[in-house]
Amino acid sequence: MADLMEAVTALAKRRGIAFQSSEIYGGLRSSWDYGPLGTELKRNVRDQWWRSTVQLRDDVVGLEAAVIMSRKVWEASGHLEVFTDPLVECLNCHQRFRADHLPGFHSPQSGHEEDETTLDMEQPPKCPNCGNTTFTDPRNFNLMFKTTMGPIEDAEHEVYLRPETAQGMFVDFPTVQQVSRKKVPFGIAQIGRSFRNEITPGNFIYRLREFEQMEMEFFCAPGSDEEWHEYWIAERMRWWTDLGLRDENLRLREHDPDELSHYSKRTVDIEYRFPFTDWGELEGIANRTDFDLKAHETASGEDLTYFDQEKETRYHPFVIEPAAGVDRGVLAFLLDAYREEDAPSAKGGTEKRTYLALDRRLAPTKVAVLPLSRNDRLTPEARRVFDLVKTEWVCDFDDAGSIGRRYRRQDEVGTPFCVTVDFDSLEDSQVTVRERDSMQQARLPIDGLVTYLAERL
Amino acid sequence: MADLMEAVTALAKRRGIAFQSSEIYGGLRSSWDYGPLGTELKRNVRDQWWRSTVQLRDDVVGLEAAVIMSRKVWEASGHLEVFTDPLVECLNCHQRFRADHLPGFHSPQSGHEEDETTLDMEQPPKCPNCGNTTFTDPRNFNLMFKTTMGPIEDAEHEVYLRPETAQGMFVDFPTVQQVSRKKVPFGIAQIGRSFRNEITPGNFIYRLREFEQMEMEFFCAPGSDEEWHEYWIAERMRWWTDLGLRDENLRLREHDPDELSHYSKRTVDIEYRFPFTDWGELEGIANRTDFDLKAHETASGEDLTYFDQEKETRYHPFVIEPAAGVDRGVLAFLLDAYREEDAPSAKGGTEKRTYLALDRRLAPTKVAVLPLSRNDRLTPEARRVFDLVKTEWVCDFDDAGSIGRRYRRQDEVGTPFCVTVDFDSLEDSQVTVRERDSMQQARLPIDGLVTYLAERL
Numbered sequence A, B: 001m002a003d004l005m006e007a008v009t010a011l012a013k014r015r016g017i018a019f020q021s022s023e024i025y026g027g028l029r030s031s032w033d034y035g036p037l038g039t040e041l042k043r044n045v046r047d048q049w050w051r052s053t054v055q056l057r058d059d060v061v062g063l064e065a066a067v068i069m070s071r072k073v074w075e076a077s078g079h080l081e082v083f084t085d086p087l088v089e090c091l092n093c094h095q096r097f098r099a100d101h102l103p104g105f106h107s108p109q110s111g112h113e114e115d116e117t118t119l120d121m122e123q124p125p126k127c128p129n130c131g132n133t134t135f136t137d138p139r140n141f142n143l144m145f146k147t148t149m150g151p152i153e154d155a156e157h158e159v160y161l162r163p164e165t166a167q168g169m170f171v172d173f174p175t176v177q178q179v180s181r182k183k184v185p186f187g188i189a190q191i192g193r194s195f196r197n198e199i200t201p202g203n204f205i206y207r208l209r210e211f212e213q214m215e216m217e218f219f220c221a222p223g224s225d226e227e228w229h230e231y232w233i234a235e236r237m238r239w240w241t242d243l244g245l246r247d248e249n250l251r252l253r254e255h256d257p258d259e260l261s262h263y264s265k266r267t268v269d270i271e272y273r274f275p276f277t278d279w280g281e282l283e284g285i286a287n288r289t290d291f292d293l294k295a296h297e298t299a300s301g302e303d304l305t306y307f308d309q310e311k312e313t314r315y316h317p318f319v320i321e322p323a324a325g326v327d328r329g330v331l332a333f334l335l336d337a338y339r340e341e342d343a344p345s346a347k348g349g350t351e352k353r354t355y356l357a358l359d360r361r362l363a364p365t366k367v368a369v370l371p372l373s374r375n376d377r378l379t380p381e382a383r384r385v386f387d388l389v390k391t392e393w394v395c396d397f398d399d400a401g402s403i404g405r406r407y408r409r410q411d412e413v414g415t416p417f418c419v420t421v422d423f424d425s426l427e428d429s430q431v432t433v434r435e436r437d438s439m440q441q442a443r444l445p446i447d448g449l450v451t452y453l454a455e456r457l
Helices: A004-014 A036-055 A071-077 A166-171 A173-180 A225-242 A291-300 A326-337 A378-390 A403-411 A423-428 A446-456 B004-014 B036-055 B071-077 B166-171 B173-180 B225-242 B291-300 B326-337 B378-390 B403-411 B423-428 B446-456
Strands: A018-021 A028-034 A060-062 A084-089 A096-098 A139-142 A146-148 A158-161 A186-195 A210-220 A250-254 A266-272 A280-289 A306-308 A313-315 A318-325 A338-344 A350-356 A367-371 A395-397 A417-421 A430-435 A441-445 B018-021 B028-034 B060-062 B084-089 B096-098 B139-142 B146-148 B158-161 B186-195 B210-220 B250-254 B266-272 B280-289 B306-308 B313-315 B318-325 B338-344 B350-356 B367-371 B395-397 B417-421 B430-435 B441-445
Touching: A004 A018, A004 A326, A004 A338, A028 A036, A036 A060, A036 A186, A036 A210, A036 A225, A036 A326, A036 B060, A036 B173, A060 B036, A071 A158, A071 A166, A071 A291, A146 B146, A166 A173, A166 A186, A166 A210, A166 A291, A166 A318, A173 A186, A173 A210, A173 B036, A210 A225, A210 A326, A225 A250, A225 A266, A225 A280, A225 A318, A266 A326, A280 A291, A280 A326, A318 A326, A326 A338, A350 A403, A367 A378, A367 A403, A378 A395, A378 A417, A378 A423, A378 A446, A403 A417, A417 A446, A423 A430, A430 A446, A441 A446, B004 B018, B004 B326, B004 B338, B028 B036, B036 B060, B036 B186, B036 B210, B036 B225, B036 B326, B071 B158, B071 B166, B071 B291, B166 B173, B166 B186, B166 B210, B166 B291, B166 B318, B173 B186, B173 B210, B210 B225, B210 B326, B225 B250, B225 B266, B225 B280, B225 B318, B266 B326, B280 B291, B280 B326, B318 B326, B326 B338, B350 B403, B367 B378, B367 B403, B378 B395, B378 B417, B378 B423, B378 B446, B403 B417, B417 B446, B423 B430, B430 B446, B441 B446
Parallel strands: A060 A186, A367 A395, A367 A417, B060 B186, B367 B395, B367 B417
Antiparallel strands: A018 A028, A084 A096, A084 A139, A146 A158, A186 A210, A210 A318, A250 A266, A266 A280, A280 A318, A306 A313, A338 A350, A417 A430, A430 A441, B018 B028, B084 B096, B084 B139, B146 B158, B186 B210, B210 B318, B250 B266, B266 B280, B280 B318, B306 B313, B338 B350, B417 B430, B430 B441
């Protein structure tokens, strides 16, 4: 395919999977809305994660914490000080950029207040907007959105939108441990929106200012942390491939020591072969050590240790954190599932067929019911079939346009099965079921339809 | 019960259903975190709403829009101007209050910039904090949280956290209508967080600064709006009662003309008998007319009309909006399900039994598996039973403490079924299933357990 990213973005726009927020007002490049199919796809990604991470496990429990937490949380966690990117302004056109994204600036990874971004004098940076080569000195720009809580607007009432959901799990650790009566090792998982005031968002839903995270903090005994880290790297890799991402599009990447976040002892990214960046982060799996619990203990004065009754020891648990992005997950699943092929045309010869080979658990619509044509006799019978299946799965009913065109519409949004009701159906109470990837068709009695589909969905 | 609200709040705290955000830092009164059981309960409320409102209907589609929208959205919608509460400050202690919550101020409902809050001179207001009776003049305090987007902090880059999810549906109406190929009448539904900088939050999870909404905008032809309004009032009332809220705790209340929001022609609230306020809003069902679409058309210059092909007419659809709060829903379900009764004690006589008679679809845990005692023979067998049921439902495994105590623990969080594995189970491969409300027990083969539970869950 010439440009996979372009094809998927165009499909997403055409079918309303995702499009720019506030489009009628010119759009916000930094945040995107999910339309009907995108919403179901996103729901499915979240539900699969929740089911495998929380509901099917005995050692992970759920949490839904507030987006706006006490400002003290971000002082203690270090985000207020070091959650920054190096910002420069072009002295000619006054556009602002992330220095570490401009060739010519030598910059350490964000999150290191102490390290300075410096100019590489042999290859001076150039403004991507106007071509000018003079910039302000880089300054550390904090990525947290700031607002004021309560009816008094002053510094004391300043609060932040969370840049990660993780701090909810740290701050609530003693309460959740107590009420769930879980013993270490155990994890606390959360799905929710986070907000980062990125200097340069972009690439469709890859880098957003408002995004959704699926994070889990796994609390374990010091000394067992490295083993649990390996366990969760393997487990998370398995999750992505089990849901259909191809091995050749995934890899693990170890963070360089100077690239590690301020809280991390070791971080391994699961990277996906995103077309615009070759390899890009899909999920980060960090060993956050006991950094956060100790930091909050010091700042709050509350005891955040855990007492191991069997070993009769008290300690600050170490924390392994698999942190995935829902939006990046959606993008990776779309890219990986996108297929173009030559298929037999109804008019003879071949024609291009586009389809999404999404895993059935992720497909936004599971079954489409299609009367062969819009017709006083076929439509009521097709409605009857639709009513049968729609209580079981998310279904679509479509009677507009030629049957070939409707198959193509369902293919390109990844609907695994189309059920066609034709004139014979009125006589023999049978329908035709067409499978998306193989395009193979089976004729079967309406009575057996739900069972047939249930075995395959 | 002496004080139902106190009992439910204490239960919620004790079992970690919900507790104050950032508790180790003293807590934020205005936002709450949901622990493991609260998270599952909230998920179930959302899923039930989504299933009945979107997935089981052919005329409603889903949307997930960004929290931070273009500021122009809030200029056009009127929120920037009139989404205010009247704020007064005590001249003695400088605490701030909502004037319309202090007896002695005569105030119209919030949302009417043009109306002024005035002092009722016959009954002067008193500061709830210090008793002083002199206040500043009321001023209109806008409830939207303000922040700055992008690397430049100036007025031009100010944006707001959405105070309602609804505007996403209005702004995206043309895109969603086109990609979903729905014909009016149809609805767009969204579940998501909204933010209101309330002057006085309170009453546990009743009035929060950060809360979750389940909103649906139903677009219909002008003239059919009043009929659709009645339809949705009945439909939403049915939803709450179907999920277990008792008729005597629900009522409909018509908004007075001077109380209507600026966009509404008629609003009917579904009120619940919350103990702290007698009757309080659970859900509002408004006829928003064509106010929002017209306002956005004027402000954006985009055509937001709909062309009815059958009638060959073009119009701005009217909008019926059922808007419910997830958090208030959770609170109502907890209050309504709370039961205390005398039950036979294991030691003879009776003892107080507390249980949540939650609808099975809402119960956070569906099944608890309990070995009669923690034991080398019983525990592995109970684990085997647990593995059987946990792939089907959210389950708990509990082997700590006496069996009576474990039943009580499951009762008070509303677990519909407890499955007990005893020494006989090792011989006859049978288990005892106890139903929550009746406390009746049935003995049945492990082989038939999943089928037995499936028929009842």
